[in-house]
Amino acid sequence: MHATTARRGEWLTRRVGFWGSVGGGAGASFEAYARILHPVDGHRFDLASADEWGMQPVIEEREWSWAEVAERTGRTMHPLVQWQRLCGGTDGVRFDDGWMIGQSPEGWLDPRLCAALTRHLRPATSTPDDITIGIWTGFGHLTGSVGYFSFSTLEDGEDEAARDARLREGEDILRREAEASVRPEHRAAVAATALGGSQDQVLALPGRDYLVLGGGLDELADPSWGYSAGIGWTPTFPPSPTPQLIWPEDHSWVVCSEIDWDSTIVAGPRSLIDAVLADPAFESFEVQETDELMLHSDVINSR
Numbered sequence: 001m002h003a004t005t006a007r008r009g010e011w012l013t014r015r016v017g018f019w020g021s022v023g024g025g026a027g028a029s030f031e032a033y034a035r036i037l038h039p040v041d042g043h044r045f046d047l048a049s050a051d052e053w054g055m056q057p058v059i060e061e062r063e064w065s066w067a068e069v070a071e072r073t074g075r076t077m078h079p080l081v082q083w084q085r086l087c088g089g090t091d092g093v094r095f096d097d098g099w100m101i102g103q104s105p106e107g108w109l110d111p112r113l114c115a116a117l118t119r120h121l122r123p124a125t126s127t128p129d130d131i132t133i134g135i136w137t138g139f140g141h142l143t144g145s146v147g148y149f150s151f152s153t154l155e156d157g158e159d160e161a162a163r164d165a166r167l168r169e170g171e172d173i174l175r176r177e178a179e180a181s182v183r184p185e186h187r188a189a190v191a192a193t194a195l196g197g198s199q200d201q202v203l204a205l206p207g208r209d210y211l212v213l214g215g216g217l218d219e220l221a222d223p224s225w226g227y228s229a230g231i232g233w234t235p236t237f238p239p240s241p242t243p244q245l246i247w248p249e250d251h252s253w254v255v256c257s258e259i260d261w262d263s264t265i266v267a268g269p270r271s272l273i274d275a276v277l278a279d280p281a282f283e284s285f286e287v288q289e290t291d292e293l294m295l296h297s298d299v300i301n302s303r
Contacts (some may be wrong), residue, residue, distance in 0.1 A: 004214035023289035026256035032273035071291035079164035082298035107259030110221040134210030134245035141232025183230030
């Protein structure tokens with residue numbers, strides 16, 4: 001990925017609106033729209049044992065689909081289902097057999113799913129080697145405000161002061177690693193915008209600013225693409241940030257992972273949307289341009 005100009009997004013500024021709606025986020029007037037639900041991490045705890053602090057060990061972990069959670073909670077799957085309504089709150093859900101299901105990642109399409117999506121995006125554009133991605137400028141990786149919280153018990157022969165010093169050293173290493181993983185020109189572009197300055201590499205849309213980069217679908221087809229893009233990926237944590245917007249130069253489709261959404265919208269021609277909906281790699285629904293993806297939009301699953 002390389003730096004590019006925000007002018008590449010001028011066409012999209014004329015087609016987006018209120019970010020809470022499908023067309024408002026991904027752009028209006030596309031032939032069809034698909035909503036891809038973000039899978040959720042689950043951990044199963046051993047309920048029969050605990051350590052000296054009462055912590056139960058994790059004995060299994062895997063991703064869960066929304067449909068699996070709905071089956072357990074007695075809720076209903078439908079195109080406008082909202083994760084918090086599905087699991088009954090903001091803290092995930094815990095089942096009697098020890099499984100704890102967390103929160104659906106918001107504004108984050110797993111790079112592996114993004115790579116799988118490129119199989120369908122490529123034949124739907126005449127410019128697969130000329131795409132633009134937009135990354136929300138609020139990510140701490142880009143602003144230099146990324147932070148870490150560490151918790152650790154005392155090691156043999158260690159007092160609390162020594163432990164705290166060890167944790168601070170570890171946090172400093174992680175912070176320096178994160179700062180070094182962002183290219184200076186990306187950080188400068190974000191900083192200039194935050195200070196009210198004009199910056200050609202930042203696209204301003206209603207309620208959101210995005211750092212824009214150029215590249216090709218072949219790059220996104222590699223789930224590790226972000227490590228060489230200089231956007232803050234480090235080996236220590238899951239790849240982050242990921243794009244909130246992706247579009248090709250011929251404007252035939254848009255992929256939108258709005259930062260506050262628990263899902264990703266694909267907008268484009270009918271053939272593309274049909275291919276996404278038919279792919280078992282995705283848990284997806286067809287949605288309409290005017291649909292809203294807010295908590296209150298799930299009128300089927302009550303609080």
